[in-house]
Amino acid sequence: MRIYADNAATTRMSQTAIQAMLPYFDRVYGNPSSLHSAGQEAMEALTSARERVAKVLGATAREIYFTSGGSEADNQAIRTAAILGKRKGKTHIISTAFEHHAVLHTLKKLEKEGFTVTYLDVHETGLITAGQVAEAITPETCLVTVMYANNEIGTIQPIREIGAVCRKAGVLFHTDAVQAVGHIPVNVDADNIDLLSLSAHKFHGPKGVGVLYARRGIVLQNLIEGGAQERGKRPGTENLAGIMGMTAALEEAVQDLDKTMPRLRDLRDRLIAGLAKIPHSALNGDATQRLPGNVNFCFEGIEGESLLLLLDDKGVCASSGSACTSGSLDPSHVLLAIGRPHEVAHGSLRLTLDRDTTEEEVDAIIRAVDEVVTYLRGMSPVWRDLMLGKRQFVID
Ligand SMILES: *Cc1c(COP(=O)(O)O)cnc(C)c1O
Numbered sequence: 001m002r003i004y005a006d007n008a009a010t011t012r013m014s015q016t017a018i019q020a021m022l023p024y025f026d027r028v029y030g031n032p033s034s035l036h037s038a039g040q041e042a043m044e045a046l047t048s049a050r051e052r053v054a055k056v057l058g059a060t061a062r063e064i065y066f067t068s069g070g071s072e073a074d075n076q077a078i079r080t081a082a083i084l085g086k087r088k089g090k091t092h093i094i095s096t097a098f099e100h101h102a103v104l105h106t107l108k109k110l111e112k113e114g115f116t117v118t119y120l121d122v123h124e125t126g127l128i129t130a131g132q133v134a135e136a137i138t139p140e141t142c143l144v145t146v147m148y149a150n151n152e153i154g155t156i157q158p159i160r161e162i163g164a165v166c167r168k169a170g171v172l173f174h175t176d177a178v179q180a181v182g183h184i185p186v187n188v189d190a191d192n193i194d195l196l197s198l199s200a201h202k203f204h205g206p207k208g209v210g211v212l213y214a215r216r217g218i219v220l221q222n223l224i225e226g227g228a229q230e231r232g233k234r235p236g237t238e239n240l241a242g243i244m245g246m247t248a249a250l251e252e253a254v255q256d257l258d259k260t261m262p263r264l265r266d267l268r269d270r271l272i273a274g275l276a277k278i279p280h281s282a283l284n285g286d287a288t289q290r291l292p293g294n295v296n297f298c299f300e301g302i303e304g305e306s307l308l309l310l311l312d313d314k315g316v317c318a319s320s321g322s323a324c325t326s327g328s329l330d331p332s333h334v335l336l337a338i339g340r341p342h343e344v345a346h347g348s349l350r351l352t353l354d355r356d357t358t359e360e361e362v363d364a365i366i367r368a369v370d371e372v373v374t375y376l377r378g379m380s381p382v383w384r385d386l387m388l389g390k391r392q393f394v395i396d
Contacts, residue, residue, distance in 0.1 A: 122338055274362070
């Protein structure tokens with residue numbers, strides 16, 4: 001038996017999404033740019049997908065640009081705001097240290113190109129406030145980019161309030177909503193968002209397709225040059241099957257939110273309560289301002305990598321930090337940002353549930369983690385020193 005608890009890394013495709021894609025491989029395979037009927041049939045599907053995605057987000061169809069995923073959308077949103085800002089002599093950007101690397105690495109590049117970036121201080125539960133954003137805005141600020149919900153610790157930021165602050169100051173506001181869309185309600189108008197990134201494979205859609213939402217009036221700047229697709233802003237023949245799968249997955253996820261959110265929160269809290277019983281463990285992130293399916297713990301005296309491998313042996317697929325940083329031995333930049341010391345940040349475990357997770361699975365995860373943590377501590381010299389009082393516990 002295998003329990004998949006790594007849904008923040010990627011999700012299983014839903015049957016609805018798979019079925020929605022199939023016709024676009026061998027029946028409706030025309031190029032939407034072709035003038036003949038086969039092409040026009042594909043174009044009609046593309047147009048309808050754009051309208052359906054827009055409807056879910058509270059946007060209009062002409063504000064939706066299909067991309068290859070969340071990373072591309074993040075890059076293009078930030079580059080766009082930077083280029084537009086620079087034209088007006090505005091080269092200051094506001095963000096946080098807990099963003100996804102698609103955002104952080106783009107910002108690092110912009111810093112080399114002469115931009116200044118303010119990374120707001122993060123509260124120990126992983127939250128920032130709209131007040132901090134308001135204080136950091138200067139006449140030179142061209143962009144505020146703050147993620148909607150964190151991929152590692154699940155923290156949900158006060159996006160609506162941050163957006164309101166930006167709107168009032170006349171500063172563009174981008175949010176990486178890859179972990180939020182399809183998981184909690186998101187509406188670009190109500191949330192005062194100017195630019196938003198999302199990715200299909202995080203809500204049971206296919207990999208390699210996403211959306212950049214850009215509010216009407218924002219002239220997107222190209223990352224890629226080529227044809228007239230996506231109003232010339234994102235050239236390349238459209239991934240129509242992927243787009244159709246994403247659209248179906250999005251509608252399905254959002255339609256069931258009223259039911260899945262409370263159910264997942266219950267499972268999440270059951271898992272948190274179970275893991276909290278392990279001595280010297282601590283929940284990372286906020287207990288309530290948190291994605292319904294996200295659990296992230298630190299266990300003192302443990303190496304995250306060994307924890308993962310042994311859990312995998314027991315049939316539990318989990319993650320330490322994000323998929324993008326695992327493989328490297330650096331502790332998670334998100335856990336460091338919320339003030340976890342290096343040695344504790346190394347012993348972190350992320351478990352992310354989905355709408356198919358059962359109570360039995362949650363209980364099995366708790367048992368497996370308890371066993372593995374006890375086993376690893378039994379072999380750990382660090383744990384021995386802690387027990388002998390030669391070293392101080394960081395987590396009580
Ligand atoms: C997964 C993820 C991304 C990257 O999306 P891809 O479609 O995999 O490129 C960006 N931001 C966050 C918060 C993510 O979780």
